[in-house]
Amino acid sequence: MADRFAPGDRVRTxxxxxDGHTRLxxxxxxxxxxxxxxxxAHPLADERAxxxxxxxxxxxxxxxAAADLFGAGDHAVVVELWEDYLEEAx
Amino acid sequence: xxxxxxVGGMTGFAAIVQEPDEPPFHADWEAHVLALNGAxxxxxxxxxxxFRDAQERLPVPEYLAASYYERWFAAIRVLLVEKGVATxxxxxxxxG
Numbered sequence: 001m002a003d004r005f006a007p008g009d010r011v012r013t014x015x016x017x018x019d020g021h022t023r024l025x026x027x028x029x030x031x032x033x034x035x036x037x038x039x040x041a042h043p044l045a046d047e048r049a050x051x052x053x054x055x056x057x058x059x060x061x062x063x064x065a066a067a068d069l070f071g072a073g074d075h076a077v078v079v080e081l082w083e084d085y086l087e088e089a090x
Numbered sequence: 091x092x093x094x095x096x097v098g099g100m101t102g103f104a105a106i107v108q109e110p111d112e113p114p115f116h117a118d119w120e121a122h123v124l125a126l127n128g129a130x131x132x133x134x135x136x137x138x139x140x141f142r143d144a145q146e147r148l149p150v151p152e153y154l155a156a157s158y159y160e161r162w163f164a165a166i167r168v169l170l171v172e173k174g175v176a177t178x179x180x181x182x183x184x185x186g
Contacts, residue, residue, distance in 0.1 A: 017092055021143035026092055027099035048139035070099050 003058050003083065009035045010089040011062060013081065021049035024085045028077075032089045033064035039080050046084075058083040093146040094153045120159040127166055136169045144168045 005011055015030030023045045041056035048054060062081050066073030097103070115121045131138060144165035145153070156164060170176040 021139060021146060025098045026096045045139045045142075048137055049143035051137075051140060 003038065003060075005035045005058075005060060005083065005086060005088075007035050007037055011035055011060075011086040012089040013062075014085045014087070018046060020046060022046050022085075024081060025079065027069050028064065028079050028081075031064055031068055033062040033068070033079075036061040036063050036078060042082075044082055044084055060086070062086070094150045095146045115159075123159045123163045123166070127162055130166065130169070135173050135175060140169065141165055144172075 010032060011034070012032045013024060013028055013030060017026075017029070037060070039059040039061050041058050043054045044057050059080060059082050061078050063076050063078045066075045066077050069077055115124075127141065130136060131141065136144075145161050147168070148156070148161065148164055152164065153161065167181055170181065171178055
């Protein structure tokens with residue numbers, strides 16, 4: 001399956017709060033960042049945590065401005081995120 | 091629902107204490123818990139994400155009061171029962 005995103009793309013993370021295990025940290029929900037690079041493909045932890053054996057999904061490193069995540073800071077934060085957590089940012 | 095494990099960016103916690111020459115374990119039982127968890131995962135009783143999920147589902151006061159490997163042990167106990175490997179009564183049996 002082709003990646004939905006490429007390095008340089010602007011993406012927004014999912015804002016919803018799932019019931020179960022997830023690897024999208026709360027501080028990075030609903031935030032807009034930039035895809036840095038592909039970080040392999042792995043079974044989605046959210047599904048594996050429910051006992052499933054899902055197929056590998058693309059994972060990306062996404063860079064955020066710390067100020068966008070925490071309201072302060074002039075550094076960047078890179079978070080490893082499954083493509084499932086991302087949508088195109090306008 | 092936001093879970094108690096997900097506190098990145100939250101303020102109000104004490105500073106993290108960094109131990110010089112920190113040992114891998116602070117007590118022998120911690121090494122046993124590490125080995126037990128690895129054995130159960132390798133045997134396919136549960137997977138790493140189910141293990142993380144079980145820790146995150148611990149009652150919040152218990153989660154916050156527990157040490158790192160106490161959380162591991164609590165999650166292992168939860169999963170052993172949920173996966174039908176042991177009953178709650180089994181887990182209360184004294185060693186003999």
